[in-house]
Amino acid sequence: MSMTDRNDAHSVPRLVLLLGGARSGKSTFAERLATQSGRSVAFIATAMATDEDMRDRIARHQSARPDHWQTIEEPLHLADALRQAAAVADVVILDCLTVWLSNWLFSQGDAEQLERDTISAQHYAGALQEIDALLQGISELEPGKTLIVVTNEVGLGIVPAYALGRVYRDVLGLVNQRVAAAATRVYLMIAGLGVDIKRLHETATL
Template sequence: MAGKIVLVTGGARSGKSTFAERYAAHGSRAVAYIATAQIYDDEMKERVTLHRNRRPASWSTFEAPYKAELAMAEAVQSADVVLFDCLTLYTSNLLLAPDAPTDREERCQAVLGAIDKLLTSAKQGHSDVIFVTNEVGYGIVPENALAREYRDVAGLVNQKVARYADEVYLVVCGLAAELKKIAVSLREVELNG
């Protein structure tokens, strides 16, 4: 029997990764951590170090900046819980990959196709899978085309994963609210309205 899919979203420094780590660690379960970050500068190195230091040494770690579905396929066979951190970094990696399509719409479809593969792999095992992502569309409209493309694709990725998720948590100021329980379905509005 496949485990559940959980999506944890929020803004930068909202506490979403900490919440997801606590969620994953709850109970005595074997945890696998799939990291998507690539270290290009000292600031990112500090962030990665912070995340590594917070994780228990007993957790298995998979580095997967690309083709994360392969790491996911392996992790869901060996762990009770898989924590994927994070979808927005993974989206950025895919958009900027050397072999990414040059056409904007083709790039978008390539990223969404990679997310489909990732979700398929997540459902192939018995593990609960927790995806962490960022809400990047709350701010102003970015001034350059690549930043706007990233914002748009990240929003589509988040929507896709949320549709498949059994639970979706929004983390703000370190507090998590479960959105699926309080979400309004357009179908319900049409039936009741």
């Protein structure tokens, strides 16, 4: 992806989605795209320091980012965070939808409630409403602003054995589909390499 045409704001992609498995290079690729754009960057971090391991992970990610990047920590309210980030930067990285959805689901009830199969309908609808609000926020950005969204592809493995895992997998799959449909470019990350699957999809014929 190239975002170097700074003279034509309308040529800049408004929404870019990066998805892949764990340790596939999603965050590194997102940060490289933002750096190569040569534009100002803000970072929306959705992770919360809930335990020592997560605190270490957050610290490692923070130390790897340039000091001049703006960082906004927001575990739940993505549309609000986007407006705040876009006010101070031209390229915004949202990392990541996977963690955001986990935060959002657990904000809806305790773990025992979420383990029951009776929660699916309300959580499908509620999560997608949050994503629709984010997409609406993207559509309202000034020309020349770009949001790079990082998410995981969790649907390639076995069906989870517990209810919460199945709900999480299914809701994230729908969230990813909703964002991918609106994105200018969608990259599937494999071993640090990004394949532009949206472009392949648009050119595919029988």
